[in-house]
Amino acid sequence: MDSEYFFELLCGGLVKGSIYALIALGYTMVYGIIQLINFAHGEIYMIGAFVAFIVSGVLTLTGYGGPTVLLLAAVIAIIYAAAYGYTLEKIAYRPLRAAPRLSPLISAIGASIFLTNYVQLAQTPDFLPFPELITDFDFMEPFSRYVSSVDLVILVVTTLTMIALTVLIKYTRVGKAMRATQQDAVMARLVGINVDRVISATFIIGSALAAIAGVLIASRTGQINSAIGFMAGIKAFTAAVLGGIGNIPGAVLGGLVLGIAETLGAGYISSAYEDVFAFGLLVLILVLRPAGLLGKAVKQKV
Amino acid sequence: MTHFKRSLVIGLWFMFLALPLMVVRVNTLNHEIEWRWANMLWLGFCAFALAWFWRASTERRAARQALGVAAGRPLLAKLSWAQRLSDDPALSRRLLLIVAAAALIFPWVVSTSQNFYHVNIMVSALIFVVLGLGLNITVGLAGLLDLGYIAFFAVGAYTYALLARNFDLGFWTCLPLGGIMAMFFGIVLGFPILRLRGDYLAIVTLGFGSITKIVLENSEELFGGAAGIAGIPRPDLFGLVLDGREKSLYSYYIVLALVALTIFVTNRLKNSRIGWAWMALREDEIACVAMGVDMARTKLSAYALGAFWAGLVGVIFAAHNNFINPDSFTFMDSAMILSMVVLGGMGSILGVIIAALALKLLPEYLRAVAEYRMLVFGAVMVLMMIFRPQGLISNLRRKYERAPADESDGHGK
Incomplete structure (x- = not known):
């Protein structure tokens, strides 16, 4: 019984964690290349969810239905999120490339506030019900206690996305250029890499990943709102x-x-303190390992 | 003509961006779709016009500069008014006197016995001035990016609320206690994060800020939960009974005095040994430590002193509002205070004050366009960073041998 509960929580945490991972990829890619905390990244994720909501709403109301709608909504959401990410970088970050480090951060916070309010004004501040587009699969029946059909879709899609991303970064031209820029932007420019274009590509890829996460999480929780981007x-x-x-x-x-730590903490101790576990874990790990779990300690040179 | 074409592309691009979010609105209740094509056209037109105007003006400026160079005129950067002001002590002293006098008579001019709305707004604005100046110590002078500063404000406010409720302590006893309590928290939180680099520091402080809020929200019996604590006593004046307006006036003068004190202390700190150590640490940590500055002590003192002001003003905030709940201490508030410091110009006292007043007062008086004010606020933050990343008033340094022309690049990373 007890191990069953544990397993249930573990699966929930895994699903949640894979969504976090999708969004986190966008942060980490952008940070790796231009050392900027893109605070507006959560808003891109929210915009992805909203576009998917609008597309699927229009399609369902005009009489279409089924998984094609979800696919189409997801594709359009990805396109739009990428477009917004690209524009965001052009307007809010590119002019600040040479500015002191805090400036792009403030600009990012401003962009985040702007985008939240933009969606709130253009759409609505209320919660909107996201349509249930993923129907339950029959073969999932015996496992539904641990993993629902939506969860399965989430796990499969995130895994595929991450594999695709790895292939993209490891084996394609743009991936190679991205790795080169990450290692040394000046050197990359010297060997003929268009660094600006690489940065744009990074934002586009990161935003697309965020949009995928947005569509997935919206179909899991069943509702969206212009403020969901912040916490995510x-x-x-x-x-x-x-x-x-x-x-x-x-x-x-x-x-x-x-994701797992949060779900376990919420399941065993108290769900009200879910976020405390997340941040507590963060503080703990950073104090013990200041460069993060897999990060290399940066040696400071004088 | 190529300008025209490029601007057209930008206009079309924005129309494309606006397509789903600004045009379509799906009403899930009555199953209707609302199409608002006018929005898209407007946005496209505005983007086009702005882009065109922008290109034309940059071109004209470049042409004029080229002309100036050809005529042999040097490209001397103009001195800002703030710089000229601080170079002239007599003038700045006179200005300071005028501002002080205006601040003193302000409440009597704008308030009547029925209407003291403006005074109350000014009190909350001044509270944020103190917060901005406090964070200015941590971020502006010492360069430690703190995204959870509001937590110290909460510590001060809750210290007073709890002490007043449970032990019946008065405002004036609690004022220093709130500050000391916040300072204590600053030191305790400061210890584990001393080793962290800039961005990690930012996220950990953000985490601390969020944890504080969640803990306040969830412990009903101790902190009153999400409903907060009501009935916090106003500041007392030798047991006199004050009416509504007099209470506001009294709060106003208390917080004004605190602002003056903060300005005085930060100004002195800035030119003290520890202030120099902070600035050196901000510029280059390794070089600073090599020069014999005790990093741990310097960082902790910056943290603790920044927190101290937040705690002090937190007590005033609780007393002025009579009521506190965790909603006053969100991340958005921390971000707001940080933007005051950065918009004002890191390390510049005058700049932070102006930015704090502008950021708090403008939204209050822009209530007519209340719906759009946060939108505008976000846009202004971005634009400000693009066009004046060093802030309203760039941190004036002692210029011993620097030419004024290269003032703009004088900022560390």
Whole structure:
């Protein structure tokens, strides 16, 4: 009985953690390249969820239905989130490349406030019911206690996305350019890499991942709101730092650890303190291992 | 013509961005779809016009500069008014006197016995001035990015609320206690995070801020839970009974005095041994430690002193509002205070004061456009960083041998 409860929590944590990991990837990729905490990343995730909501709403009301709607909504959401991420970088971060380090951070906080309020004004401040587009699979019946069909979709999609991302970074031209820029932006420019374009690509990829996370989480929780981006963004950032910011496998690991720790803490101790466990874990790990779980300690040179 | 084309592309791009969010609104209750095409056209047009205007003006400026260079005029950067002001002590002293006098008579001018709305707004604005100046010590002078500063404010406010409720202590006893309590918290939290680098420090402080709020929200019996604590006594004046307006006036003068004290102390600190150590630490940690500055003590003192002011003003906040709940201590408030410091110009006292007043007062008086004020606020933060990343008033340094022209690059990382 007890181990069954534990297993249930573990599965829930895994699902939650994989969502965190998806968002955290965007943070960590951007940080790795331009050392910027993109505070507005959570808002991109929220915009992804909203676009998916609107597309699926329009399609269902005009008489379509089924998994095609979800697919189409997800694709359009990804396109739009990527477009917003790209524009965000162009307007709010690019002019600040050479500014003192705090300036882009403030600009990011401003952009985050702007985007939240933009969606709130253009749409609504209320919670909206997200349509249930993923129907229950029959073969999931015996496992439904641990993993619902939506959870299964989430796990499969996040795994596939992460594999795709790994392939992209390891084997494609743009991935190579991204790794080069991450190691040394000046040197990358010298060998002929268009650093600006690489940064844009990073924002586009990160935003697309956030949109996937947004669509997935919205179909799991069944409701969205213009304020959901904030907490998700902070949690995902925590996950990224936990794993060692700038480190891509670290972000995945950090997301999973965070999700599981949160769910276990909420399940065994108190659900009201869920966020406290997340942040407590973060503080603990950073005090013991200041560079994060997988991060390498940066040696300071004089 | 290429300008025209590029601006057109930008306009079209924004129309594309606006398409789902600003045009379509799905009403899930009556199953209707609302199409608002006018929004998209407007946005596209505005983006186009702005882009065009922007390109034209940059081109004109570049042309004028080229002309100036050709004519042999040097490209001397203009001195800002703030710089000129601080270079002239007599003028700045006179200005200070005028501002002080205006601040003293302000409540009598704007308030009547029925209407003291403006005074109350000014009190909350001044509270944020003190918070901005306090955070200015931690972030502006010592360069420790703190995203959970509001937690210390909460510590001060709750210290007073709890002491007044449980032990019947008065405002004036609690005022220093609140500050000391916050300082204590600052030191306790400061210890484990001394080793962390900038961004990690930011996220850990953010975590502490959030934890504080969650703990306050969830412990009903101790902190009153999400409902907060009501009936906190106002500041007492030798047992006199004050009416509504007089209470506001009294709070106003208390917080004004605190502002003056904060300005005085920060100003002295800035030019003291420890202040220099902070600034050196901000500029280059390794070099600073190599020069024999005790890093742990310097960082902790910056943390503790920053927290101290937040605690003090937290007590005033609780007393002025009569009521506190965790909603006053959100991350958004921390971000707001941080933006005051950065918008004002890191380390600059005058700049922080102006930014704090602007950020608190503008939204209050822009209630007519209340719906859009946060939108505008966010946009202004971004624009401000793009066009003036060093803040309203860049931190004036002692210029021994520097030419005024390279003032703009004088900021550390």
